[in-house]
Amino acid sequence: MQFVQQIPGLLLLVTLLCCDSIRAQDSSNMANMTSMMANATNMTANATSPTNVTNATMVESPMPAQMPMNMTQPQQQQPSIWTTEELVTDLSLPGAPNATLDVRYNDSLQVTLGNKLTPLQASTAPTVCLRNVSVGCEPPFALLMVDPDATSRQNPQFRSWLHWIVVNVNSTEKLHEGDQAVPYNGPAPPKGSGPHRYVFLLYCQRGRRLQGSELAPEKRKNFNLAEFVNKTELGPPLAGNFFFAENP
Incomplete structure (x- = not known):
């Protein structure tokens, strides 16, 4: 009987422990997400800095040659x-x-x-x-x-x-x-x-x-x-x- 009387208390204790564990896990996840966001921000800043742009190897696709407007073939001189x-x-x-x-x-x-x-x-x-x-x-x-x-x-x-x-x-x-x-x-x-x-x-x-x-x-x-x-x-x-x- 004494053990049965203690069951509600034990259940309450287990519930409290579970809540603390969930809170701790959420805090850890939040910290990880905050760290990931900070790293992404740093990478963006580094990529757009003048130094990195200067040192980067720029690869550009060649522009197609544009033909002059109204280009005509040279007229051949007529023989006398x-x-x-x-x-x-x-x-x-x-x-x-x-x-x-x-x-x-x-x-x-x-x-x-x-x-x-x-x-x-x-x-x-x-x-x-x-x-x-x-x-x-x-x-x-x-x-x-x-x-x-x-x-x-x-x-x-x-x-x-x-x-x-x-x-x-x-x-x-x-x-x-x-x-x-x-x-x-x-x-x-x-x-x-x-x-x-x-x-x-x-x-x-x-x-x-x-x-x-x-x-x-x-x-x-x-x-x-x-x-x-x-x-x-x-x-x-x-x-x-x-x-x-x-x-x-």
Whole structure:
């Protein structure tokens, strides 16, 4: 009976001991959590400190190259008609003339770098000038007209046929007026020989006057333009023009 009477007291004691144990465990857990939070705070502070950032190895992914806006392919320079029509090659020119001569037959029929005229339309000497163009040369000038397609472009056995030489020209406004070293000879292509190229070229005499009578060749056929230019020291052509004519 005495033990039974002591049971309530024992139960109370056990209950109190259990409560103390739970409180102690909660305090320990709380302390552990507080310690973990403190450690996390310290790690964050260390990671963001300037010293650690400086010493850290930064690894960055490469930025993709950006293409410029509105990028276009460079335009390819178009070849000169003097090149496409093979005049530079067939006449042994150092290059295509930089300027275009104003050539007119009967004051109205204009030569326009490869247009077609009839032999009759070009039978008399044209007017020739060079306006609003700086050629970097002072008078006098020399003007020549040749046909590299004699007797035909496919068989140029008489290349070139000399049609005209004018030297000691004093004005670019009237390049046809000067000493007529070789009088004008209009186009007369053989029948059925196809289109012929009739070419005008202007040269600088480099301040020298030429003796026209000494320049005229014995024959008009097989005129060597490059040899003539070299002999007279004219240099590259300043300007030029040409047309086609044929006798179908």
